[in-house]
Amino acid sequence: MFTAKKRGRLAVLGAVVIGATVALAGCSSSNPLSSGSTSGTSSKSGTIVIGSQQYYSDTIVAEAYAQALENAGFTVKRSFNIGQRNVYLPELASGKIDLIPDYSGNLLQYYDAKTTASSESDIESALPGVLPKGLKVLKAAPATDQDTYTVTKEFSTKNNITSLDQLKDYSGSLTVGANSEFQTRPYGIPGLKSDYGVTASLKAIADSGGPLTVAALKNGQVQLADIYSADPAIKANDFVSLKDPKNMILPQHIIPVADKKVNAKATAVIEKVNAALTQSELISLNSKSVNDKQSAAVIAKAFLKSAGILK
Template identity: 30%
Template sequence: MSAPRARRRAWAGALALVCLAALTGCGGAASATGGRPTVVIGAKQFTEQWIIGEMYQQALTEAGYDVELKNNIGSTEIIDGALTSGQIDLYPEYTGVILQVLAKDAHIPHSARDTYERAKAFQEKRGLTMLEPTPFQNKNAVAVKPAFAKKHGLKTVGDLKKAGHVRFAEYPDNISGALGYTELVKKYGLTDTKVRSLNIGLQYKALDHGDVEAADVFTTDPQLARGDYTLLKDDKGFYGFQNVAPVVHKDVLEEQGPKFAATLDRIDALLTEKAVQQLNRAVDTVRLTPAEVARKFLEANGLL
């Protein structure tokens, strides 16, 4: 293991170790593959991240790298702690999340590229960097049933005030925080709204059954392709721009060589919104495993 990585791993704080206790076996050991250390890839705890993590692992393995994948690491703050403490070496993150959640930047950039550049500049100050972003964005959005939108004349998030009392489904990790329910209702003045905590994916059934009137969803959710839900326009730009880019330690890129980054860039360049929505559908609806879906996609695009 190189000196920079050895020092970085040695500096992992006690707090990070406590927070990451569930990550049994985390951390990269030296590999015999070309004398390069094993690269540990992290992923958050939802479908899209599992698929992208599998793509990174499978394509890099095919390219001759020794890699390990750690799924379900947790929220943005937890996975960022895993990265900065050296428990993982890279993970895919959303550009706006970096600015709004990690950098705590209250100013929302006016373009996706500006969001990426500012997110990258923030990471560069921490000894990290970012590879090129994906064409697709996965933004949070507010969804309602079409009949509810028509009844109350809803087109924007702010229009929810027209509907009177609104029950709002939000996943537990996003009730508070920069992109969470609490800040959303403040931004739009939604004073007659009550939150209901539901795990990711359950909000659609809640909408269908009338248990809630509005819900936080992701724009790449496969359920949205059916046309059974109306997305309200985020006219105040609360959710920002959310392309995905790998966040990685600079010394990892130096150790692994230019082909390492080039492999990840090839994958990310293929990830359009339509492609990702179908990939998510293959896991959530067709019930294939993320590993199967990733493999089929990489094979179809000549990466395996």
Template identity: 30%
Template sequence: MHARTRIALGAAGALAAAGILAGCGEAGSSGAEAPQAAATGAGCAPVAGDQLVVLEDDQKLQNTDNIVPAVNADAATPELIAALDKVSAALDTERLIQLNRAVDVDRQTPAVAAEEFAAANGLTDGIATGPGGELTVGAANFSESETLGELYRIVLTAAGYDVTVQQIGNRELYEPALESGEIQVVPEYAATMADFINNKIEGADATPISSPDLDETMSGLRRVGEQVGIVFGEPSAAQDQNAFAVTSEFAEQYGVRTLSELAEKCSGAATVLGGPPECPQRPKCQQGLEEVYDFRAGEFSSLDAGGPQTKTALTTGEISVGLVFSSDGELAAG
């Protein structure tokens, strides 16, 4: 999994993982920690396997972090927005997983993976030519963002622009550059960007404007974006957000495909939840599983944020369920 600085663990869907918080309870064996609340059932012991499956978030714990083009208002011509919307129309989460797999597993460059995707999906077909000129597409410092930036480069080039993709870093760096016009376009994540801009305007303790409802999230995002000179194209169906995965063998053995089924069948002492150290206290991780689904794990194992530690612990049968990112190239559809 590519390294990320964005993970929906904090309140309001703020995806930058902040300081490491102490886990709840006393440390157990093998890095496992005592559960936040008592689990009374037998639970579901880990089951090793080669393939990971994301459980459906059927009660909408996570917010709508759909990929959406963000554009400096002064650069936002109708032709530019229409070209970027071609990318949004072609993307869903499964296709995003395949793009990430091409880069992170098959080791293609983001540019090559984007060119192949664009050709296979006719992204440049029928694109209207805009006024032209130079554009810089900013990308965050993880491979998914770079690949999306290359897709934007392809369609904007077809629309008559001279386009450069520039990796800038995290949102704290590229969002001001987008506001000022130093860069003109960035691939963004709707819920995260909505709360980021809102917090910038209203302060860190602002009431969240992101929502599990995409229309509500986009309405809030467009409203705050207008205040800072950023407009947004159409959101794609593709999402990159917190998700919870099990092995295919676990899903088959226990008959679990959704988080509601996980809570119903697997709350109990044998179930081990794995995730980053701050997971037990965060509303989009263990705390949210308990509050929204009434899921009670028997143990919590402190690992990483959707990275190799968590995925290895799943495949080797050390944890029952683990926090991952929904567009990880190593995942299969649930």
């Protein structure tokens, strides 16, 4: 959701590349659901430039924001599939984009790697104090798209492993398939060692838990994979996401980050969209991308109509 969870999120949860890019987490590869817009160079007065991570689920949410704002009379420019936080957050701070959906816990850890916040309410309280001047967060959605350490059912059953704290007793070597940022993220390779005493190596796979990561897990190239919790690939492949009893991975609710061009009227529109983004709804939206191969524009429009935001 890396950062991706996916999702940093940093920032998270098979499928297919059509049109632009696909994930999958938090954080990446290109997204099949991009509107086809290019990255913005500057945010013109009166136009709200909306960005998205290079992660298909984030693009769906960003497209929903865009359509809802357009419906409310705002002029919108899409600048989707920008990359991960080290790319899109500086663009947000510089005014190249004005709004992007992010993931709460990973966003906080990007600015404060040593944060002690653990609950969603603590995270949302801490974020205003660490964001660059001129940026703000809006109300988070009920839906979360967290990074996970996910294994195959076979690996879980054979080794009696259902939780991260049980990995220390595993006698074999462990490789995690994830974005390259996982090498340094607090909940990535360093966190496994410091929180759970587990030594693992990283196989960098730049698709935010998408089809390449899923394939690497299925064919045994990696034993664990960072697949975002709202990814339908987890259920489709009967994967097991390991429990995290020490809460190493923070909650990663979808949370919009915006600059001052997102005024009170625009904020109300965006927060109405977010209020409709429940966990089951997010999984359904992701499934329409991964399984039904629908575009972000089609998925977002149907979601907004069902939520009563579009007629």
